[in-house]
Amino acid sequence: MPQLSLHSPLGPLTLSEEDGAIISLDWGWGRDQTETPLLSQACSWLDTWFDDPAAQGAFPLAMAPFGTAYQKKVWAALCAIPVGQTVTYGALAAQLGGSPQSIGQAVGRNPIPILIPCHRVVSLQGLGGYSGDGGVDDKAWLLTLEGADFPGKN
Template identity: 55%
Template sequence: MPQLSMHSPIGDLTVTEEDGALISLDWGWVPAEWQTETPLLRRAIEQLNEYFDGDRLDFDLPLDPPGSDFQKAVCAAMCAIPGGSTLSYGEIAKKLESSAQAVGNACGLNPIPIIIPCHRVLAAGKQMGGFSGQGGVETKTILLELEGALPPQQQQLDI
């Protein structure tokens, strides 16, 4: 499977492609001999750089996240959250006729974080909740701040 790594403000990231779609985004750098540039991976890196530069909020890339049908439905619901906005686990659960806990579990299994924006999903009352990527809630805070979507109570805590 082709992989390509990049440096980002939240650490090194590696995107992986399979059959013309992205299947994962992982923290870390793969050795040069394992890296393969493809048009899709170059486009993904370009869009991620635009995102971190503040020039892009949403991604336009073919995605094929592995997982159950429910996990894929949660991923689709997260992709529908516009940049700079947030939803709660409960709001997504209501749309999917499920529970907030099940949605939270599926968010935690998101194989393509940032691009599938699980960081835009908050706990009840606009509380941060968790984040499965490297750095946990601190990284989630950075991503939401980058998008101008940091909940007001979190902004007050940082003052």
């Protein structure tokens, strides 16, 4: 499986590709570095996005090997949340069916964070959780980068 890493403001990130689609984004530097056109394009876009979160980019994302039908439904809904905006776990649950907890579980299992913007889902009382290496600090940083208002923002 080809992987390509990049330096980012959040630390090293590694993208993985399978069958012509991005299948994961992980914190840390990948062991194997294989430059493919898709991985190069995605890394380049991420570099641009960290400077300008309004930058547009679309990549084939493969969620097929991961997740339940419900989780995939949640992940698709995350992609519809505009840059600089947030939605609560409860509002997303009302929209998709399920509970805020089931939304939180699906969001926490997102295999392609940032590209599938799970950082845009917050709780009523605060940020909620985040599975990136820096936890909620990374989530707050990403939301601040996008200019979003969120509970607990300074």
